[in-house]
Amino acid sequence: MSDTRSSPLVRTTWIINTGVDQVGTVLFAFLIIATIKQKRLHGTCHLLLGIYAVCSLLSKIQILLPFAIFMLPGSGKIPSLYCALIQIIPVGGCLNVFSLMLIIGIDRMLAIFTPIWYSTRSEKHYLKLMYIVSLSFPLLFLGFVINTTIQDPFLNVxxxxxxxxxxxxxxxxxxxxxxxxxxxxxxxIYKTLSLIMGIQIVGYAFTSIAYNIKMRISYKFTDEELQYITCAINCISSLSSSLEVPILFVVSTEHRLAIKSEFRWLFRNSSSPTNINKTNVQNISQQLNTALTKSVQKYQPPKINTLVN
Incomplete structure (x- = not known):
């Protein structure tokens, strides 16, 4: 273990993987802030997607503790009790992503197939109920953590x-x-949810298949080459899960307007060239119209001499 931790290549791949993972942290943070501050995103489905973003952000930061344990001086391990206490919320939130997907899908179906009831429901109590139901998966995780931890609370992991x-x-x-x-x-049946699911399936399938292939043919590669392969797999997997925010921005008009409104400074520079071009076109058009008007005003038809008998 000490040899592995002292390897510059291994440490570099850890830094790259963790850094790429934090791209998703920034993107989901944007979505969370927009959901909190923009009233247009305060509907039930949008709030559930906001909670989904919080859980996704937790899934991105859960790697920080193993990263710190690996990079900092020491044995590279901590007692399982401390690990459980620190990671229970980030990892539990990560798992809540999957149950929230199901809850959001159910919410959309209720909105479509029972529109009268959906429009008259108590939104506050309904949101609480839906989220409590989504906690079933994290609570199952909590049970496994407790069972594993009590077997040997001070086992170094x-x-x-x-x-x-x-x-x-x-x-x-x-x-x-x-x-x-x-x-x-x-x-x-909800287009945005379908796209998010597609990303999850592709990312999960790619990661599982890639790791299985790597394990089967690992004997053909050196340790250094395996580090490069592992780093590439982790980076692609991480980026695929971070695509959900750009997908929301593209396909959801409400999210696009909310994010643009909340982060005007981010879109100001990207939109300025278009505005400049439009201004230039308008100025040129005005100049042409002015010149044409003046030329018409200055023009006088030639006088015609008439013969009077």
Whole structure:
């Protein structure tokens, strides 16, 4: 372990992977701020997507503790009890992403198939109920964490997901994630949700297939080459999950208007060339019209001599 942690290549790949992961942290932070401050995003579905963004942000920052343990001097491990206390919220929020997808899908179906009831419901209590139901998956995770931790609270671990729930728990949660994604994708009548599900499926499938292939053919590569391959897989997987915010910006008019309104400074520079071009065209048109008007005013028809008998 000490040799691995002292390797400049391994440390560099850790820095790259963690840095790329934080791109998603910034994007989801933008979405969270826009959801909180923009009234146009205070509908039930938009608020659920805002909670989804919070959980996705937690999934991005959960890597920071293992990263710190790996990079800082020491044994590279901490007691499992401390790991559980620190990671329970970030990892639990990460898992809440998948159950929230299902809840958002159910919300959209209720809005379409029971419009009268949906329009007269108590929005505040309805939102609380929907979110409480979505907590079922994180609560299952909490049970696994407690069961794993009480077996040996002071066992030194690297604080990865398998250290929190055990190998069996990791397999169960991976299979459950696939099932939840598949269920929501089949019922994704909401266009934005369908696109998000598509991204999740492609990203998850790519990561699983790539890691399985890497494990099967790892004997053909050197340790250095395997580090490069692992880094590439992690970066692509991380970026694919960060695409959800740009997708929302493109396909959701409400989110696009809210983000543009909240972060005007971000779009000012990108829109200025268009504005400059429009201004130039208007100025040129005005100059042409003025010149044409003056030329018409100055023009006098030639006098015609008439013969008077």
């Amino acid at each position: 690297q604080c990865f997901f398998a250290d929190l729930v055990g190998n069996d728990g990791q397999n169960i949660f991976q299979e459950a994630q696939v099932v939840l994604i598949a269920i929501v994708q089949r019922k994704a």
